[in-house]
Amino acid sequence: MSLDRSDVEQIAHLARLQIDATDIDSYGQSLNSILGLVDQMQATNTDGVEPLAHPLDAVQRLRADVVTEPNQRDALQAVAPATEEGLFLVPKVIE
Amino acid sequence: MFDKTLAELAQGLERGDFSSTELAQAYLQRIGNLNSQYNAFITLTEEQALAQAKAADEARAAGNAGALCGLPIAHKDLFCTQGVRTSSASKMLDNFVSPYDATIVNRLKNAGTVMLGKLNMDEFAMGSSNESSFYGPARNPWDTERVPGGSSGGSAAAVAARLTPAATGSDTGGSIRQPAALCGITGLKPTYGRVSRYGMIAFASSLDQAGPMARTAEDCAMILNAMAGFDALDSTSAERDTEDYTADLNQPLSGLKIGLPKEYFSDTLDAGIAEQVRNAVTEFEKLGATVKEVSLPNTELSIPAYYIIAPAEASSNLSRFDGVRYGYRCADPVDLEDLYKRSRGEGFGPEVKRRIMVGTYALSAGYYDAYYRKAQQIRRMIQQDFIAALNDVDVIMGPTTPHPAFKLGEKSSDPVSMYMEDIFTLSLNLAGLPGISVPCGQTQGLPVGLQIIGNYFAEAKLLNIAHQFQQATDWHKQIPAGVEV
Amino acid sequence: MEWEVVIGLEIHVQLATKTKIFSGASTAFGAEPNTQACAVDLALPGTLPVFNENALRMAVMFGLAVNAEIGKRSVFERKNYFYPDLPKGYQTTQLAEPIVGPGYVDIETEEGVQRRVRLHHAHLEEDAGKSLHEDFHGMSGIDLNRAGTPLVEIVSEPDMRSSREAAAYARKIHAIVTTLGICDGNMAEGSMRCDCNVSVRPKGEEKLGTRTELKNINSFRFIERAIDTEVARQIDLIEDGGTVVQETRLYDPDKNETRSMRSKEEANDYRYFPCPDLLPVVIDDSYIEAIRKTLPELPDARRDRFMSEYNLSEYDAGVLSGYSAQADYYEQVVKLSGDAKLSANWVMGELAKYLNQNDTDIKQSPVSAEQLGGLLVRIKDNTISGNIAKKVFEIMWSKGGSADEIIEAEGLKQVTDTGAIEKIVDDVIASCTKQVDQYKAAEPEKRGKMIGFFMGQVMKATGGKANPGAVTGILKQKLDALCD
Incomplete structure (x- = not known):
């Protein structure tokens, strides 16, 4: 499995990462060497092995349906790049 | 004063040899003087530190001092700290002042610790050398041309350079243990779920775990006492009673069964490291332990x-x-x-x-x-290897890293060669097991770390074993050549 | 060519929990922007989700109400995509292991078509925030109050064959979730939203045609209109030699047309994987059975009871039980008036007319069940006629007050004194000589219908207050006497 230039561009687009055109090839090379490393897995037979998502065999705990979070808009928006009238501003959303 | 362990500083505060405020001032001044050599701190929190120290002194005067009251500590910069920049060493968060405290920050605050500042790290904890930090790499106090390891490189460098007696770190694939090994300090990665992840900026949620980094196992036990415990804000937090990790530090090791995985001692292992690890195992035999070979075939x-x-x-x-x-x-x-x-x-x-x-x-x-x-399937196979091995022995020992600290820039152009440095540490995160790295010797004038791996929630056992080793050896007391105390 | 329409619905139901699915922030509707978006909802670095027990309970209630298998182990997954109303860059949802497995509901259209609609599954997920498009210097504003509100997404099989059936199915789901009390059912506020998957195929063909998805339709009427419009478009397209493209389309109720949402067309790759911040949700039989015991009477059972207990027609019983607030209202009116049929006529007639005209939910009706019940009591004891009652109702609706207060204040009490009525009847007969002559000249069997004119005159003279039964009797007696 080897990624070409357009694969790298497609992945960067999916991840919403701007990559300079001059850097695409070097990203491609390092991604290919990482994928070469991880492809070592493919030689191992894992038939019938249950995937392990969490190390502990725990189950989800439930939270009581009680309001615990008061309005903290001012504190939370203090670090926002752009707000107005309590809203976060972004370039126009087109539906 | 700067060569004292956390436990010794606690005694000094107790005896009144110095106040928390004096202690904080001394460390803040030392950081101010020396940080440029090591680049261990990203942010100094002088004002908060002095306020917390004052409060600690008042608590002590009022007879309300707990074990950690007034003791300085510094946090890896991925733990959210209210009102203080929390950058994860990324340009992305260079301007991010957290509106809330991480659970462990809060717990350590409530225990009376004094936060000196926020520590350098690999960006978003991704790296094994601290070279991916937006703020430039932290440097290894044993040789400032070398990396301190990563991702908790700032934490390890700060403790080794005596800029703080203790620090917090996080470990996703070895990020506490590897820098602890490369800087000659002690670092513990607890069992997954033992320490809350709330407020710790996530790298890989099913692998991340916070832990203490200090010069001794005893100090790590003191800090873990405050850090560990169930947190209702973290769904993956283990619902278990809290423990006193200092209680069993002095248990003798006679009868301890140690397993050495044959896969950890291959030809590619640095000869100096292999020798120091084998010497350490011999030391444990002197303390009454028995040793046998085990196998972790999917390493x-x-x-x-x-x-x-x-x-x-x-x-x-x-x-x-x-x-x-x-x-x-x-x-x-x-x-x-x-x-x-x-x-x-x-x-x-x-x-x-x-x-x-x-x-x-x-x-x-x-x-x-x-x-x-x-x-994820291979992850289960790796977990089962450990479970099988730990059926036979109490703990598994081996090197923390395959090499001592490497030179800055040596591996940064080749990510895969960097990834290979994590061969002994990654598998614990995959399995969720606890592990501790303790200084066990030197090679080429650089520290060597011994990794001790225990069963789930066996932190107290690991700390006991590490403490007994440190009672018998003085590798953890070595001071890097350029560091004056 | 004869075409068959194939429809499947995805219905998003907002659960009526107090707090978000994964945080302790309030879900109350209508708050100031971002005042109910906490650190977890904003996806601040380091924040983590914890699952709301009430969202789980409500999802299980729904599953039991639609005869479904309950997932004893369900798993939250992350659906990854970038959008400003999605703070984490992924939606926490369920895919491979949902909380509710296959089930079904039975529906009936107004025309009497009955059908069993199978549910593929229903899963729990979090709602997104809202983008507000008012112009902020060419920018959009993002309000995250809604982000993290618990949703159950109910996915049907493509079992519906007309827009009527689709609307009937949506109504049935609405009736179930409101009866269970797990959703307030307010479609205008977005508490229930429908996506319709629509395709057509030649009648008799087995293979499904290419479908389009109509997004975010928020009324039953629009479901019908949107589907009808889309079906017509697809058939025209195919008959003109074109092909239907699989895509998402938006229904514009103002223009009554659907149009392609090009911005969402980009091939999506959601990179689903199990959410590592949440653990598998595991429940056992005793948990499920305990919830089963709390289930209220469901719409189908209530409809059957309305038929047997109140002697209502299947249609009336179906309409009244179709919305739990309406069914509750109706039963209260019956209790007060003691007349099930009269109560049904009023709740489905006058009350429904006013609610519709004023776009008001029955829960916000200005005329309470107590008021309406009191009014019907006065019809039954002949204090007022049905026509006067409509007048009283109008005043009740606009100004409030009990039936007795209004009747008293407006002097609407019915005249039942036969002496008084006789006098008015005499006056009417005396003044309408032309009509009296016509009456007399008519065949006796046609005279009955002609009484209506005189009736109208009497009512006009009494302001509608004369007892209609008494007036009819007296009129007939006096007019027939003239004919002899």
Whole structure:
């Protein structure tokens, strides 16, 4: 499995990462060497092995349906790049 | 004063040899003088430190001093600290002042510790050398031309350079243990779920675990007492009673069964490291332990499995950094896609982008089974290897790293060679097991770390074993040549 | 060519929990922007989700109400995509292991078509925030109050064959979730939203045609209109030699047309994987059975009871039980008035007319069940006629007050004194000589219908207050006497 230039561009687009055109090839090379490393897995037979998502065999705990979070808009928006009238501003959303 | 351990400083405070305020002032001054050599701190929190020290002195005067009251500590810069920049060593969060405290920050605050500042690290904890930090690499006090390890490189460097008696770290694939080994200090990665992840900026959620870094196992036990415990804000937090990790430190080791995995002592292991680790094992035999060979046959597969699972989770965890609600936002975005792509493209460094892309690819349509699912299956095989081995022995020992500290820049151009440095540490995160790295010798004038691996929730046992080793040896007392105390 | 329409629905139901699915922030509707978006909802670095027990309980209630298998182990997954109303860059949802497995509901259209609609599954997920498009210097504003509100997404099989059936199915789901009390059912506020998957195929063909997805339709009427419009478009397209493209389309109720949402067309790759911040949700039989015991009477059972207990027609019983607030209202009116049929006529007639005209939910009706019940009591004891009652109702609606207060204040009490009525009848007969002559000249069997004119005159003279039964009797007696 080897990624070409357009694969790298497609992945960067999916991840919403701007990559300079001059850097695409070097990203491609390092991604290919990482994928070469991880492809070592493919030689191992894992038939019938249950995937392990969490190390502990725990189950989800439930939270009581009680309001615990008061309005903290001012504190939370203090670090926002752009707000107005309590809203976060972004370039126009087109539906 | 700067060569005292946390336990010794606690006694000094208790005896009234010095006040918390004096202690804080002394450390703040030392950091101010020496940090430029090591680049261990990203942010100094002088004002908070002095306020906390004053409060600690008042608490002590009022007879309300707990074990950690008034003791200085510094936090890795991925733990959210209210009112203080929390950067994760990324341009993305260079301007992020957290509006809340991480659970462990809160717990250590409530225990009376005094926060000196925030410590350097690899960007978003992705790295084994601290070279991916937006603020430049922290440096190894044993040789400032060498890396301190990573990702908790600032934490390890700060403790080794005596800029703080103790620090917090986080460990996703070895990020506490590897820098502890390379800097000659003690670092513990607890069992997954033992310490709350709430407020710790996530790298890979199913692998991340916070832990203490200090000069001795005893100090780590003191800090873990405050850090560990159930947290209702973290769904993956283990519902277990709290323990006193200092209670069993002095238990004798007679009858202890140690397993040495044959896979850990291959030809590629640095000869000096192999020798020091074997010497340490001999020391344990003198303390009454028995040793046998065990097998962890899937050790080599931990690298590919880890380098799928961790980037996959990271690619999703880091999607929230989009320039909308906080963090870096590119200048004058022309549209929404431009806002996302440039904010993320400019805000993240190359290693972070690389891992996001690997993870994105591994999860994308058509590759999920071949990569992510396969890696999770191998993850189970690795866990089962450990469970089988730990049926036979009490603990497993081996080197923490395959090499001592390498030179800055030596591996930074080749990510795969960097990833190979994590061969002995990754598998514990995959299995969720606890491990501790303790200084056990030197090679080429650089520290060597011994990794001790225990069963689930066996932190007290690991700390007991490490403490007994440190009672019998003085590797943890060595001071790097250039560090004056 | 004869075409068959194939429809499947995805219905998003907002659960009526107090707090978000994964945080302790309030879900109350209508708050100031971002005042109910906490650190977790904003996806601040380091924040983590914890699952709301009430969201789980409500999802299980729904599953039991639609005869479904309950997932004893369900798993939250992440659906990854970038959008400003999605703070984490992924939606936490369920895919491979949902909380509710296959089930079904039975529906009936107004025309009496009955059908069993199978549910593929229903899963729990979090709602997104809202983008507000008012112009902020060319920018959009993002309100994250809604982000993290618990949703159950109910996915049907493509079992519906007309827009009527689709609307009937949506109504049935609405009736179930409101009866269970797990959703307030307010479609205007977005508490229930429908996506319709629509395709057509030649009648008799087995293979499904290419479908389009109509997004975010928020009224039953629009479901019908949107589907009808889309079906016509697809048939025209195919008959003109074109092909239907699989895509998402938006229904524009103002223009009554659907149009392609090009911005969402980009091939999506959601990179689903199990959410590592949440653990598998595991429940056992005793948990499920305990919830089963709390289930209220469901719409189908209530409809059957209305038929047997109140002697209502299947249609009336179906309409009244179709919305739990309406069914509750109706039963209260019956209790007060003691007349099930009269109560049904009023709740489905006058009350429904006013609610519709004023776009008001029955829960906000200005005329309470107590008021309406009191009014019907006065019809039954002949204090007022049905026509006067409508007048009283109008005043009740606009100004409030009990039936007795209004009747008293407006002097609407019915005249039942036969002496008084006789006098008015005499006056009417005396003044309408032309009509009296016509009456006399008519065949006796046609005279009955002609009484209506005189009736109208009497009512006009009494302001509608004369007892209609008494007036009819007296009129007939006096007019027939003239004919002899």
